[in-house]
Amino acid sequence: MALVVQKYGGSSVADADCVKRVAQRIVATKQAGNDVVVVVSAMGDTTDELIDLAQEVSPLPPARELDMLLTAGERISMAVLAMAIANLGHEAKSFTGSQAGVITDSSHGKAKIIDVTPGRLKSALEDGSICIVAGFQGVSQDTKDITTLGRGGSDTTAVALAAALNADVCEIYTDVDGVFTADPRIVPAAQQIPRISYEEMLELAASGAKILHLRCVEYARRYNIPIHVRSSFSQREGTWVVASSEETEVEHAIISGVAHDRSQAKITVVGVPDKVGEAAAIFRLLAEAEINLDMVVQNVSAASTGKTDISFTLPASDGQAALTALNKVQDGIGFESLRFDDRIGKISLVGAGMRAHPGVSATLFGAIADAGVNIEMISTSEIRISVIVDQDDVDTAVQAVHRAFDLDADQVEAVVYGGTGR
Amino acid sequence: MALVVQKYGGSSVADADCVKRVAQRIVATKQAGNDVVVVVSAMGDTTDELIDLAQEVSPLPPARELDMLLTAGERISMAVLAMAIANLGHEAKSFTGSQAGVITDSSHGKAKIIDVTPGRLKSALEDGSICIVAGFQGVSQDTKDITTLGRGGSDTTAVALAAALNADVCEIYTDVDGVFTADPRIVPAAQQIPRISYEEMLELAASGAKILHLRCVEYARRYNIPIHVRSSFSQREGTWVVASSEETEVEHAIISGVAHDRSQAKITVVGVPDKVGEAAAIFRLLAEAEINLDMVVQNVSAASTGKTDISFTLPASDGQAALTALNKVQDGIGFESLRFDDRIGKISLVGAGMRAHPGVSATLFGAIADAGVNIEMISTSEIRISVIVDQDDVDTAVQAVHRAFDLDADQVEAVVYGGTGR
Structure with a gap:
């Protein structure tokens, strides 16, 4: 008997009919002789609707309360999914992130999982239950407050539970057939990739491929959990994300795929004095503002002026914060101007x-x-x-x-x- | 400085504008120098919508999962209310029933509060926070599962927290000005009652007055918590529900009010043999079926037949269950027929x-x-x-x-x- 962790995203449980179809798939997995733990996201647009509601009462809601609000979304989907499974004659129990033992740090909205203590899940599995767990959420170790994991959080929840429960596979269900060599909307001839290493998947995810989130793949790689990315709308095999081995390396294509990302922006700091420590001062400043840089290019300085230009890319959403931070130190560092390009x-x-x-x-x-x-x-x-x-x-x-x-x-x-x- | 517990029902927080108005009232109470704990119900029709969703996937959802689902409603309202208060510049923290220490038995859908351990509320109050607590919900002592308290549950939560925190008053906000001498929709000349004893309020609640639930008044009486029932739409004084005293008795009207109840039905067991124990057998049977009887009348038996009729009233919703239970024992007890009247x-x-x-x-x-x-x-x-x-x-x-x-x-x-x- 295998232990299978399955994760269903919001589009897979968008309405009652979707929930019923997912319930049938879960029951089929159980009937095939597996223990099943299911991680589920909020139904369809629920999370966006809750964010809209928050905006109606407060332009800048406290992060603790926003997490409390958003976690209502998975609470709804997991309870409804457990009901749909019960209606098919199988025992199912839903668990919040807290009940499932997903322990995090206290960074509301982008909490990191620091421990998983799935005692209640193990007991329920021993009793023959299917476990339904709220994705995307946990409980802070220090404050005991409810936290959310941020983007890709439900995938990460699934892999973390798979690791803690020593599961045989973590199946990530989505609305496409797996990982493709490029975005099929741009390249209609793109092909599904049957098998890819954690390292390559990490690079694809970091480069803009949206199918799996970086943190989820990192977690799977660290604990060596095989991920099977597949469609909740078909029975086809999807993409297996696994450890690379010499065996797989040999038969492996040279290139796995092409990813693209339109969400970045470029900032150029023009006319930085070419002295030791100036560039370091700029990057230290940005690090303190918690801005993650991607690429960095420093031009060779013009001998005539003793000045250089430094360009870097970053998430476009961090652009304003970076410009504000840099503007404050313009006099101290002595650069000439800033250029911003989000195109x-x-x-x-x-x-x-x-x-x-x-x-x-x-x-x-x-x-x-x-x-x-x-x-x-x-x-x-x-x-x-x-x-x-x-x-x-x-x-x-x-x-x-x-x-x-x-x-x-x-x-x-x-x-x-x-x-x-x- | 007083400690005030306030409870706002679903109609008081029906939408974002209502939530903002309630937030202003709460902040005004805080600014008047009080510590404030607020118990809130789900927004408007949320609970009904969640029940509809459950019905879409299962005609008879498991009670544990229905409780998990329904508690999402208060989770939403309490977080949004905390945000609205924060937006007014005051610190507010929301707490689920479980986090607030509302410990219950395991009867999903109609759980009873068996203990309240409000340690986290006390800490938050000491830090100067306004506490927002989800009404209607708790956590089971035995299974650690989420429970709901059933009808009137949010009022009961408020009184239970007031008792555990030794609050000075429990204010129950509603959409009318307090308790009236009769339902103003039937008696337009009905008057608001300024002051009423727990005992009278208990009788009114048990007799169909819907403004306060029986369990909430029982709880308040046991712990001697003054309840102030008032409108969330005005600043007027409402109705105080307090312990009776000789002082209040003297100035008290002979009659407090007239209540009515259209939700009852009457069952008549016709032709019961007039032997010792026959009536007791009928009532034991109904007790085992967990049916609460209200009035009971046994006619004097006709000497010629040695038979009698027994009539009783019960909630109309329990009618079918009672008839089924009685039909099963018709031969054993030997009564002639059953009559049912829900008019x-x-x-x-x-x-x-x-x-x-x-x-x-x-x-x-x-x-x-x-x-x-x-x-x-x-x-x-x-x-x-x-x-x-x-x-x-x-x-x-x-x-x-x-x-x-x-x-x-x-x-x-x-x-x-x-x-x-x-």
């Missing part, structure tokens, strides 16, 4: 195979250049190359790169089914 | 003064007879007389009784303002 896009090519294939960057830059797109910034990791382009060029560049690396479905089908002629 | 109404006259005024029942029966209404059953307590009439006659009988005991407003105003001429 940028980032394109990232991810693949464990690129470690062993030195030609990858040349092919990438060539494909983007051939498509007539200008590259503004470049950054690389061991298994990823990212470039910044104009936001209007994102689709063109993604399509060109996807084609250049033979990721389009037709070409791959040619390889697989085209016989020995090639 | 009845109960009218109750309540007043501590009737103890010392023996003419009350004569006036009551006379007034009803003069109004041309037939009395079907009668029951009395020390401070209450109730009669069963045809449901269509309820309004007529209530109006007649109210007038007969000089409770109509014009007459009383004549007493107060009419000078010494009378």
Whole structure:
């Protein structure tokens, strides 16, 4: 008998009919002989509606109370899902994050899980119950207040419970068939990836692929929990996210996929005195403002002026805070001006195979250049190359790169089914 | 500095504007120098909407899960109310029933409070916070599951917290100005009662007056917590429900008010053998089915047949269960048939003064007879007389009784303002 943790997102439980269909899938998993723990998000637009309600009474609601409010969403979905399962003749019990033992720090709205003590879930499983757990929420170790985990929180809840319960698999249900080589809305020929390593999935998630959240993949990698990303609307196999091994490496494609991200902005600090410590002062300041930088480029200073420009990218939503913080220290640091550009896009090519294939960057830059797109910034990791382009060029560049690396479905089908002629 | 517990019902917090107005009232109480604990119900129709949602997935949802679902309603209202108070510049913290220390038994949907351990509320009050507590809910001592208290639960939560915190007053806010001598929709001349004893309020509540629930008044009486029932839409003084004292007794009206109840039904067991123990067997059976009887009448048996009829009243909603239970034992007990009548109404006259005024029942029966209404059953307590009439006659009988005991407003105003001429 296996222990399966399943996570269903808001679109999978959008209304009563969806809830009933999900209940049937859960019961089928149970009837196949598995113990089942289900993590569920709030139904459909519930969370947005609750945020709207909060805005009606307060423009800046206290974070503790906003968490209290938002956690009502999963409370509703989990209870209704447990009812739907009971209606199919199986015992189901719902548990809040607190009841399920999801212990967090006290950072309301973006709490981190610091411990999971699933004693009540274990007892319920031993009694033969299906456990339904509220995603996205926990209880603070220090204050005993209710917390939420922030974006991707329900995925993280599922993986954390899978780890604490030593589950065999964590199934993440969504409205697509798995992880694709690119966003199918931009690249219709994008293909589903059957198997991908944690490392590659981390790079894809960090690069804008929205299907799994970074924290969830990090958690799965740390505890070696296999994630199976699949559609709640079909029975098809989805994408397995697993530890890389030599075996998988050998059969692995050079490139896993192309991710893109339109949510970043670029700030350029113009005319920074080229002295030791000036750049460090700028980045320390931004770190203190809790702003996460992504790419950083420092130009070679002009010998004539002894000044340089420093550019960096960051989430566009942090742009105003960063500009405010920088403006305050303009005199102290002595830079000339600030430039802000939120009309940028980032394109990232991810693949464990690129470690062993030195030609990858040349092919990438060539494909983007051939498509007539200008590259503004470049950054690389061991298994990823990212470039910044104009936001209007994102689709063109993604399509060109996807084609250049033979990721389009037709070409791959040619390889697989085209016989020995090639 | 006083400690004030305030309770706001669903209609007082029906939407964001209502919540903001309630927040202002709470802040005014705080600014007047009081510590404030607020108990709040779910907003407007939230609870009904959640019940509808449950019905969509299951005709008979498990009670544990229904409680989990319904408690989302107060979670929303309390968080939003805390936000609205924070927006006025005062610190407010919301607490679930469980967090507030409302410990109950495990009877989902109708749990009883067995202990209140408000440690977190006390700490928050010491820190200067206003405490907002979810009404209607608690946590089971045995299973640690979330429970709801059933009808009138938020009033009971408020009084229980007032008792545990040793509060100076428990203010119950509603959409009318307090307790009236009769339902103003039936008797437009009904008057607000400024002061009433726990005992009289208990009788009124048990007799169908809906303004305060029986359990809440019982709780207040046991712990001697003064209740102030008042409108959330005005600043007027409402009705104080307090311990009776000789002082209040002297100045007290003979009659406090007239209550009515259309939710009862009457069952007659026809042709019961007039042997020792037959009636007891019937009532034991109904007790085992957890059916609460109200009035009971056993006719004198006819000497010729040795048989008698037993009639009793009960909540109409329990009618089917009672008939089913009785049908099962028809052969064993040997009664002839069952009659069921849910077209009845109960009218109750309540007043501590009737103890010392023996003419009350004569006036009551006379007034009803003069109004041309037939009395079907009668029951009395020390401070209450109730009669069963045809449901269509309820309004007529209530109006007649109210007038007969000089409770109509014009007459009383004549007493107060009419000078010494009378």
